[in-house]
Amino acid sequence: MQEFLPVTKEELLKTGVSQPDFVYITGDAYVDHPSFGAAIITRLLQHQGYSVAVIAQPDWHSTKDFTRFGMPRLSFLVTGGNIDSMVAHYTSAKRKRNTDMYSPGGKAGLRPDRAVITYCRKIRLAYPNASIAIGGLEASLRRFAHYDYWDDTVRPSILLESGADLLMYGMGEHQITEIAALLRDGVPIQEITSVRGTCYLTDPVHTPWGAVQCPDFTQVCRDKKAYAKATRQQYDQQDEVTGKIVIQRHGNKMLVQNPPAYSLTEAELDAVYDLPYQRRPHPMYDSAGGVPGIEEVQFSIAHNRGCFGYCNFCSIALHQGRRVTCRSEASILREAKKITEMPNFKGYIHDVGGPTANFRLPSCKKQEKNGMCTGKKCLAPVPCKALQVDHTAYLHILRQLRALPKVKKVFIRSGIRFDYVMADKDDTFFKELVAEHVSGQLKVAPEHVSDAVLDKMGKPHIACYEAFQKRFYEITKSMGKKQYLVPYLMSSHPGSTLQDAIQLSLFLRDHGMHPEQVQDFYPTPGTISTCMYYTELDPYTMEPVYVPKSPKDKAMQRALLQYYLPQNRQIVLSALRQAGRQDLIGTKPNCLVAPNNLRKEKTKQNYQNKSLKGGNFSRNRNTSSKKSHRS
Numbered sequence: 001m002q003e004f005l006p007v008t009k010e011e012l013l014k015t016g017v018s019q020p021d022f023v024y025i026t027g028d029a030y031v032d033h034p035s036f037g038a039a040i041i042t043r044l045l046q047h048q049g050y051s052v053a054v055i056a057q058p059d060w061h062s063t064k065d066f067t068r069f070g071m072p073r074l075s076f077l078v079t080g081g082n083i084d085s086m087v088a089h090y091t092s093a094k095r096k097r098n099t100d101m102y103s104p105g106g107k108a109g110l111r112p113d114r115a116v117i118t119y120c121r122k123i124r125l126a127y128p129n130a131s132i133a134i135g136g137l138e139a140s141l142r143r144f145a146h147y148d149y150w151d152d153t154v155r156p157s158i159l160l161e162s163g164a165d166l167l168m169y170g171m172g173e174h175q176i177t178e179i180a181a182l183l184r185d186g187v188p189i190q191e192i193t194s195v196r197g198t199c200y201l202t203d204p205v206h207t208p209w210g211a212v213q214c215p216d217f218t219q220v221c222r223d224k225k226a227y228a229k230a231t232r233q234q235y236d237q238q239d240e241v242t243g244k245i246v247i248q249r250h251g252n253k254m255l256v257q258n259p260p261a262y263s264l265t266e267a268e269l270d271a272v273y274d275l276p277y278q279r280r281p282h283p284m285y286d287s288a289g290g291v292p293g294i295e296e297v298q299f300s301i302a303h304n305r306g307c308f309g310y311c312n313f314c315s316i317a318l319h320q321g322r323r324v325t326c327r328s329e330a331s332i333l334r335e336a337k338k339i340t341e342m343p344n345f346k347g348y349i350h351d352v353g354g355p356t357a358n359f360r361l362p363s364c365k366k367q368e369k370n371g372m373c374t375g376k377k378c379l380a381p382v383p384c385k386a387l388q389v390d391h392t393a394y395l396h397i398l399r400q401l402r403a404l405p406k407v408k409k410v411f412i413r414s415g416i417r418f419d420y421v422m423a424d425k426d427d428t429f430f431k432e433l434v435a436e437h438v439s440g441q442l443k444v445a446p447e448h449v450s451d452a453v454l455d456k457m458g459k460p461h462i463a464c465y466e467a468f469q470k471r472f473y474e475i476t477k478s479m480g481k482k483q484y485l486v487p488y489l490m491s492s493h494p495g496s497t498l499q500d501a502i503q504l505s506l507f508l509r510d511h512g513m514h515p516e517q518v519q520d521f522y523p524t525p526g527t528i529s530t531c532m533y534y535t536e537l538d539p540y541t542m543e544p545v546y547v548p549k550s551p552k553d554k555a556m557q558r559a560l561l562q563y564y565l566p567q568n569r570q571i572v573l574s575a576l577r578q579a580g581r582q583d584l585i586g587t588k589p590n591c592l593v594a595p596n597n598l599r600k601e602k603t604k605q606n607y608q609n610k611s612l613k614g615g616n617f618s619r620n621r622n623t624s625s626k627k628s629h630r631s
Contacts, residue, residue: 003278004030004032004054004278004282004283005024005032005042005043005046005052005053005054006020006052006053006054006069007030007053007054007055007056007282007284008068009068009069012051012053012069015051017051019069019070019071019072019073020051020052020053020069020072020073021045021050021051021052021072021073021074021180021184022042022045022050022051022052022053022072022074022075022076022077022180023052023053023054023055023069023072023076023077024038024041024042024052024053024054024055024076024077024079025055025056025058025066025076025077025078025079025119025123026038026054026055026056026057026078026079026080026081026136027057027079027080027081027085027088027102027111027112027115027116027119027138028056028057028081028082028102028103028111028291028293029056029057029102029103029104029110029281029282029285029291029293030054030056030281030282030284031102031280031281031282031291031293031294032277032278032279032280032281032282033277033278033279033280033294033297033298034272034273034275034277034302035082035297035300035302036082036293037079037082037135037136037137037172038054038056038079038081038136039277040173040272040275041077041135041172041173041176042054043275043276043277044173044176044177044272044275045176045180047275048177048180050074050180050184053068053069053072055068055069056282057103057110057111058119058122060111060112060115060118060119060122062122063122063125063126066119066122066123066126067126067127071127071130072130072131074131074180074183074184075130075131075132075133075179075183075189076123076130076131076132076133077133077134077135077176078116078119078120078123078132078133078134078135078139078162078164079116079134079135079136079138079139080111080115080116080136080137080138080139081102081111081115081136081137081138082102082136082137082293083102083137083138084137084138084141084142084524084525085111085112085113085114085115085116085138086113086114086148086149086150087522087524088100088102088111089108089111089113090150092519092520092521092522093520093551093554094149094150096108099292101291101292101293102291102292102293103291104281104285104288104289104290104291105285105288105289105290105291105292106289106292107288113150114161115138116134116136116138116139116142116158116162116164117158117161117162120132120134120162120163120164121162121163124163131165131183131188131189132162132163132164132165132166132189133164133165133166133167133168133179133189134158134159134162134164134166134167134168135167135168135169135172135175135176136172137315137319138158139158139159139162139167139168139169140167140168140169140170140318140319140526141315141318141319141524141525141526141527142155142157142158142525142526143157143158143159143167143169143199143255143257144157144214144230144234144246144248144255144257144526145157145217145220145221145230145248145250146525146526147227147523147525147530147531147533147534148525149522149523149524149525149530149533153221154217154220154221154227154534156217156250157199157201157217157248157250157255159199159200159201159255160201160250160253160255165189165190165200166179166189166192166198166199166200167198167199167200168197168198169197169198169199169257169260169319170197170260170261170319170320170321171261171263171264171305171319171320171321172197172261173264173268173272174196174197174261174262174264175195175196175197175198175261178195179192179195179198182195193256193258194258195258196240196258196259196260196261196262197258197259197260197261198257198258199255199256199257199258200255200256201250201253201254201255201256202253202254202256203252203253203254204249204252204253204254206254207247207254207256208245208247208256210244210245211244211245211246211247211256212233212237212244212245212246212247213246213247213248213249214229214230214233214234214246214247214248215227215229215230215248216248216249216250217248217249217250217251218251224534224535224536224537225535225537225542227531227534227535228531228535228537228538228539228542229539230248231528231531231539232375232539232540233246234246234257234318235317235318235528235539236374236375237257237259238260238317238318238321238322239260239321239322239323239371239372239374240259240260240261240262240263240321240323240371241367241368241369241370241371241372242370242371242372242374243259243260243371244259245257245258245259260321263305263306263321263323263325264305264325265325266325266326266327266328267328269305269325269326269327269331270327270328270330270331273302273327273331273335274331274334279298279338279339279342280294280298281294296350296351296413297350297351298342298350299339299342299345299348299349299350300349300350300351300352300353300413300414301332301335301336301339301349301351301352301353301401302327302353302354303326303327303332303352303353303354303360303394303397304324304325304326304327304353304354304355304356304359304360305320305321305324305325305326305354305355306320306321306322306323306324306325306355306359307320307322307324307354307355307356307359308322308323308324308359308362308363308372308378308379309355309356309359309377309378309379309417310322310377310378310379310380310458311447311457311458311459312456312457312458312527312528312529312532313457313458313490313493313521313527313528313529313530314527315524315525315526315527316355318526318527319526320355322363322372322378323362323367323372324359324360324361324362324363326360326393329393329396329397329400332352332397332401333397333400333401333404336349336401336404336407337404340404340405340406340407345406346408347406347407347408347409348407348408348409348410348411349401349407349409349410349411350411350413351411351412351413351414352397352398352401352410352412353412353413353414353415354414355414356414356415356416356417356420357394357412357414357415357416358391358394358412358416358417358420358421358429359417359420360390360391360393360394361388361390361393362388363378363384363386363387363388364378364384364386364387364388365386365388366386375540377458379417379419379420379423379460380419380454380455380458380459380460381451381454381455381460381461382460382461383419383420383423387423389420389423389424389425390424391421391424391426391428391429394429395428395429395432398410398412398432398436398437399432402436409436409439410436410437411437411438411439412433412437412438413439413443415443415444415445416433416442416444418444418446418464418465418468419460419464419465419468421433421468422464422467422468422471427471427475430471430472430475431475434472434475434476434479434481434483435479435481438483440482440483440484441483441484441485441486442472442483442484442485442486443485443486443487443488444465444468444485444486444487444488445459445487445488446459446462446465446487446488446489447459447488447489447490447493448462448489448490448493448496448500448504449462449503449504449507450462450496450500450503450504452495452500453493453495453496453500455495456493456494456495456496456529456532456538456545457490457493457495457529458528462507465487469485472485473485487513487515488519489504489508489515489518489519489561490519490520490521491504491518491519491520491521491554491557491558491560491561492520492521492548492553492554492557492558493521493529494521494529494532494533494536494545494546494547495532495545495546495547496521496546496548496557497546497548498548498553498556498557498575498578498579499579501556501557501560501561501575502560502575502576502579502581502584504560504561505560505561505563505592506584506592508561508563509563509592514562514564515561515562518558518561518562520554520558521533528540532545532547533547533549555571556571556572556574556575556578557575559571559572559575560572560575560592563592563593569593569594570596572592572593573585573593573595573596576592576593
């Protein structure tokens with residue numbers, strides 16, 4: 001198996017190269033696995049004949065690490081890593097995280113806040129004339145003026161703040177291939193302005209004709225309606241068939257976004273996943289215990305890209321796109337066989353998935369010619385009549401994988417769209433999912449139970465989930481299995497009022513569900529939900545949206561999802577009183593929480609019971625509503 005790419009000058013020289021074509025800088029530890037974007041881009045460049053050196057998590061306090069290989073012959077390539085560096089560092093409550101799953105030993109603090117900006121500025125300090133191209137999730141989702149939750153302000157395009165020459169957004173294989181060829185042929189990076197899937201800055205006089213112009217940076221900073229309008233314009237142009245050039249002025253510069261790159265074909269995807277990945281972290285991290293982020297994906301297979309589910313709080317639509325493309329069955333089986341030969345493989349393929357595991361077809365047949373429908377969703381609130389629903393190909397792949405020697409079990413952990421499953425009139429996949437691919441618990445994402453909130457999330461209404469839940473347990477019971485659904489639920493999403501949060505807690509009560517973890521809505525850069533959070537407007541209707549923003553409001557909604565915990569009792573009481581739902585305070589089975597003065601409440605209840613029973617004191621009191629809520 002081919003060795004890792006050079007990470008030191010000595011390793012570079014051993015390859016016979018003194019000046020690499022590209023120096024790739026990443027905020028993650030160096031993990032050579034196709035679940036890491038850095039691995040795909042560096043291996044692809046290597047396959048195309050370029051020399052590539054890797055600087056993972058450089059010390060940003062000086063320029064020393066950035067000069068390790070000297071100035072590259074063609075360009076520096078910079079990414080913050082697999083996730084935004086601010087999300088890697090901070091919780092949704094803006095508390096500093098204690099660990100970093102993409103760092104050796106899970107150690108926090110090995111990358112800076114706003115890594116892309118920091119790294120690029122250090123490169124400029126060391127090499128003022130160097131070519132710099134940025135990409136990855138952090139750059140992609142911050143390519144326009146964007147609301148930054150951590151600063152609570154609108155920041156300009158990351159291309160402007162970083163000082164880079166070019167920004168690649170979305171999945172970058174086509175972009176980097178074309179850019180590398182142009183640089184190799186002597187085209188200065190400042191003159192590369194026509195590559196799809198890229199953004200660049202130019203003098204306004206050179207702005208291309210026919211572009212969709214967003215409100216400029218100054219406007220979106222001062223006017224929330226302008227910000228909402230810009231968000232809709234940006235999303236409406238993210239289709240590779242119908243998308244136009246989008247421009248947004250930043251002071252004396254014009255930001256230009258070229259139309260999205262074309263999706264990789266099946267053959268191109270197969271070629272990407274056939275590259276010689278080591279499928280593990282670099283050995284230099286062994287002494288630190290490796291890199292925790294590899295554990296969930298080392299024995300997993302990505303079979304698709306894109307997601308037409310198009311949830312408003314998800315970044316996939318703006319980054320990876322809504323168009324679903326897939327690898328061939330042969331390519332997937334080749335990767336699976338490589339996995340089974342790994343020395344630490346125990347017989348379990350952890351996942352065969354992607355953004356949504358059970359998508360293998362475009363959502364409809366119109367897309368190739370007409371593109372994705374603008375401003376519409378394929379599944380929510382109900383499936384489109386033109387939706388193609390077929391699990392046949394995915395099911396065949398799973399059967400083939402199960403039949404491989406050394407494979408004991410194949411799981412699906414990256415998430416299925418339960419509404420897509422329910423739209424399939426043939427329940428063969430559903431039955432085999434329950435029989436073969438669930439490890440005791442199946443994680444699904446209804447997210448909420450209030451249809452009003454689900455509409456703001458871009459999710460199907462709760463009736464669909466309830467039908468799925470009923471059918472899941474029917475199939476499970478018929479097979480004599482003990483398996484459970486684990487629903488992902490979110491508190492404090494835009495549109496969620498206190499009454500909606502109470503509705504969710506009652507759903508949990510009635511279904512005997514006690515979630516161990518609760519996810520607060522996290523306003524990450526670039527999503528439609530983040531736009532709603534900042535502007536308090538729905539960018540597609542411009543109607544006002546209630547947003548729980550204060551720490552108290554968010555804490556109440558979060559606590560209501562775990563109303564049964566003793567430490568949440570006081571805040572749940574406060575929430576119920578504020579909402580006028582004192583009927584849910586008490587010791588009866590239908591109540592959520594007992595009152596503060598439980599002894600006084602008991603005496604009052606006993607008196608009432610005595611009066612109702614004509615003087616006969618009832619000793620059958622329910623003094624623990626908590627027990628009655630357990631399934």
